[in-house]
Amino acid sequence: MQQTTVDRIDQVAENAVSLVLRGTAGPLAPWEPGAHIDMALPNWLTRQYSLCGDPDDRMSYRVAVRYERLSRGGSEYIHRFLRQGRTLDVSLPRNHFPLVPAPEYLFLAGGIGITAVLPMLRAAAASQVPASLVYVGQSAATMPFADELRAAYGRRVRIVATREQGRPDFGALAAGLNPATLVYCCGPEPMLTAAVAAFPPDRLHTERFHPVAKPFAASTEFEVLCAKSGRTVQVPADENLLDALTHAGHPLPSGCREGVCGSCELTVLEGEPEHRDDIGAPAGRMYACVSRALSPRLVLDL
Structure with a gap:
């Protein structure tokens, strides 16, 4: 995580504000167009926001947040309670929407x-x-x-x-x-x-802001071997991998819990994951919040 301070809050449209977050310890991590960050809010929620500033500005990030009438607590906190000078932890930028070179x-x-x-x-x-x-x-x-x-x-x-x-x-x-x-x-x-x-x-x-509903076969129980710790974790049919690992003492970063942000990415060493995310997990990776296993066992780099 990187520590930032809310440098500016500006109204940029009806029900939308922009935040300029300045690094408290010097330059922030670089990013490219299409990237987003996880922002840890003081009300214990973590939310994802696209970076919309200048990638050449290494001293600050800019994001914008629309107030959602049916807010789950993130946009409401930012619009009603967040103030200039507040310290916020943000993740390193991640990019699942990169700008591919093209002639137009x-x-x-x-x-x-x-x-x-x-x-x-x-x-x-x-x-x-x-x-x-x-x-x-x-x-x-x-x-x-x-x-x-x-x-x-x-x-x-x-x-x-x-x-x-x-x-x-x-x-x-x-x-x-x-x-x-x-x-x-x-x-x-x-x-x-x-x-x-x-x-x-x-x-x-x-x-997308939210995942597209897709049909999947009924969830079944599977086993996970954490290669580094040697611990085996059973993932019941009615529990997701993220929660099963957390309960077993392997907490992971998590943001959206919908398979759209990528914060809970894991490396798969053996076995066949069932990808239920909306990002398109690269080979050898999976997202623990929604994805499961097609094989009876997965070996994870944990």
Whole structure:
């Protein structure tokens, strides 16, 4: 973890604030567009937020948080109780939504999804790669950083306020794309569903706020061998791997507990995991909060 201090809190839209977190012990860990951090809040909750500042600024991170009416405690605490000067621990940046080199980009952002996309647009512009952004929200007043984007990128940014203009036609956008253009989309589920329907899967990169419901076979019990400690842990059918390991004395970092943040990543040495995450676990890795085992036993690097 890295220790930071809340340097600034700014209102950036209706029900949305940005936080500038300054490292208390010097430079913070580097990051690239698409990265996020876990933020440990003083109310004992850990939440994930996309980094939306400047990767060249090693002294501070910027994130933005929308107040959720049905908040589970994270956005409510930040909006109602967090104050300038408060010390917060944050994780090293993780990136499951990296910007792949391409000759041209189309960025699609919905609401607070702009936080993941904004540094990508900045990076493309700095590299003089053609790029455009379609930024969608209910109204301009609800869209964080809309003025900043207009001022910096002009016509490359199209602001779509759906209350007045309706939803953009992704099919028409797809029909007019250069065949080499990569599309990056972050926003609410209806927007992602529309993007998946409109753009070729090999050219579309998405990041979700919440996992997509998928069917899996009924959970069954399996065994885990922790290679370093030699301890064997039984994982019952009605308990996830993360909790079973914690109860056995192997607590892991955990944030979303939904398979979207990656904070509980484990290295699998033997056995076949059943991946139930939304990230796409790389070979030899799994996420303990949701994933299970297809083989009777897993050997983990613990």
